[in-house]
């Protein structure tokens with residue numbers, strides 16, 4: 001496929017360079033069309049090297065080729081990332097004062113915009129009106145993520161990570177991972193999870209102490225959401241049960257249930273076990289909750305001796321309970337149950353040894369063991385996971401972005417139950 005990547009003039013323009021690489025690596029022909037402002041953030045030689053094609057900015061370059069018309073007509077998709085407030089205003093007004101806006105105005109190919117800007121600019125009624133106008137043209141908009149912005153502040157407006165834009169764009173275009181080269185999108189030809197109903201829990205539970213306080217954990221929910229994204233990409237019907245998550249939940253999932261505490265999560269999981277084929281317990285479920293919930297805000301008194309002592313009680317182990325339930329109700333249960341464990345190891349026992357013991361204790365079919373360190377695990381973009389099999393299969397180590405690891409893990413699991421060969425050539429490294 002021929003993909004035009006339009007790049008607006010924002011700090012996130014550097015991520016477009018990665019996006020070029022992702023599409024290029026997957027075998028697509030990529031054309032970078034930056035605005036003049038974008039070139040203040042990322043250099044023309046970089047874009048030319050990564051795309052393998054010349055880069056122009058205005059309609060007056062290569063005039064005899066009528067460049068904007070050619071780019072627009074030959075494109076199978078136009079993806080604009082980052083789409084800045086100004087660029088979207090120009091697109092909404094139908095301006096054509098540079099090569100990018102002229103290309104978008106001319107093309108018949110699907111247009112996908114990934115906006116990125118400061119929260120105030122994103123929330124301004126002018127921008128929101130422009131987004132609505134652009135959607136009314138049929139353009140698809142990938143919602144900006146919540147997170148750190150250019151300065152020290154954070155909020156909505158961040159450009160999602162290139163892997164996420166790539167995955168969402170493929171999904172919106174109806175292309176699968178391997179839809180490359182000439183011809184039509186390949187649609188459903190490589191969807192190893194087609195027909196499978198996945199129930200994925202994500203994020204950290206919060207155990208309330210009083211109306212304003214809770215006990216929580218550091219889970220960001222990124223791994224669970226990456227799994228949900230990858231699962232939909234691979235053809236599954238996805239129901240995400242989200243506890244507290246720090247990243248945006250993609251809008252394309254089949255169903256999302258929000259929960260807060262471990263008990264609520266358990267209730268949501270058990271309500272859907274009968275209509276689930278694969279249960280993935282990615283959530284960090286609190287092992288304990290306060291024994292007593294105080295209905296009004298706990299106050300401190302002048303007497304330190306009165307300081308409260310929090311007593312904890314055990315939460316149910318949802319994963320273990322699901323495995324036990326399946327033993328007596330195999331017809332109304334998932335055929336595959338996957339647990340996740342973040343392990344640090346210690347001076348006597350390695351993370352994998354802890355993982356193997358946990359797999360035996362929980363009785364699930366797989367346990368994805370994630371080694372937690374300062375830079376890996378909670379909140380990190382990249383991940384290293386070893387998938388342990390409770391069915392006697394071999395252990396598989398996967399490294400890469402959380403999305404790539406998710407894709408590879410799901411392909412591996414799907415291969416085992418579909419019994420056909422998976423493995424994407426561009427996936428993360430598989431070490432056996």
Ligand code: CTP
Nearest residue numbers: 281283285286287316317318319339340341342
């Ligand atoms: N899990 C669960 N219910 C709990 C605790 C954990 O369903 N109350 C699930 C998690 O979603 C995960 C797996 O069990 O898939 C492993 O979680 P982990 O916290 O590592 O397990 P624990 O049994 O709590 O082990 P540890 O003592 O190491 O915390």
